[in-house]
């Protein structure tokens with residue numbers, strides 16, 4: 665029978681308290697003016713956005729078809745939009761982009777800050 669009998673040294677070393685509080689004095693919320701890009705992207709549902717701008721979306725699955733708003737008249741729905749990611753591509757006029765922000769910039773012919781501001785207002789993103 666082995667009794668290791670290891671007596672753990674219960675030395676009272678006065679556990680080092682990590683009382684350093686560095687970093688707490690920083691400003692956590694370093695807000696820019698207006699809603700930010702990520703907040704806008706979170707707030708906008710691509711499906712709802714495209715339906716609002718394009719009307720009826722044809723098809724099912726993530727990629728839907730609609731009449732292109734970048735070239736007119738578009739007799740057949742040439743524009744494919746992804747209602748999940750917001751990506752879009754028109755095989756007739758070549759308009760394409762990766763998200764609803766790019767779509768909106770192109771549609772409204774505005775700069776990125778203007779578009780963010782506009783979408784923020786329209787989609788109720790808190791400033």
Ligand SMILES: [Zn+2]
Nearest residue numbers: 732735754757
């Ligand atoms: Zn087009």
